[in-house]
Amino acid sequence: MPSEIGGLKMTRQRWETYRLLMNHRDHPTANEVFIRLKEKLPNVSLATVYNCLEALVQHGIVRQVNFDREPSRFCPNLAEHGHFHDQRSGSIRDIAFKPGINLADVLDLPEGTVINDVELTLRGELPQS
Amino acid sequence: MPSEIGGLKMTRQRWETYRLLMNHRDHPTANEVFIRLKEKLPNVSLATVYNCLEALVQHGIVRQVNFDREPSRFCPNLAEHGHFHDQRSGSIRDIAFKPGINLADVLDLPEGTVINDVELTLRGELPQS
DNA sequence: CTCGGAATTGGAATTGTTCTAATTTCCGCC
């Protein structure tokens, strides 16, 4: 276990939370993380899961993704990207921008606007593959 | 009062809710709508406000806007646009796409994807004007 | 006018998240 990531001191719980997100990148909710984490750390509490996720989000190590008012989901993909919720399967999939596209370039923002955070979510149906 | 809008039968409460959103387009929360609506309809209940907003959203007459896990806000601007939350003033402002830009064109989506809904939110600082 | 379905209402219930206070762990220093 590294002693820190991105300036955040790693503890057992933070590290396992992070590893879990990196390992299956299926955008789990806090509660899903909690359930999975208990296999590794049987005494972990839900409060700790929230604490760890918040710490990771604050340090820019993972991103928090919100679909409407559903429970927040967590994503370790740090590249600028959106999220597509497939209404057929219920799954959530990362959506990249086309090469060379910068979101700020396609928006009609006043000169000098500072963007600190962007969230792009889509809902629809992916083609039956 | 029209008898219906977009297929939704208008009632006194739905109509006043809609008018209120159209009149000051400052992205109020359900609770803010409730407080304002009481001036016109003193006996209105918060449950009704939620019902009316839901009916309007379902019929595509207004849009529901979510910033993280904050209370939902409501917006009668139906054009495809994003929302910018100015961290300095706390205000929310509609952001149009640059002319000719279609969001689906800049995203790397599989051929045949159907998009039913898009939500784009930004957070940052608008220039001091 | 009257009946039936839809809308509205107030309050209770639900749910994801945050807070609190108590305990445990971590880490530099003796």
Next chain:
DNA sequence: GGCGGAAATTAGAACAATTCCAATTCCGAG
């Protein structure tokens, strides 16, 4: 190796936005 203070973790209570529920009111067709 033990000690002390700070930070992290824990369990459970609290909270806030929203939804549900049962009772009442409204509205339009006949």
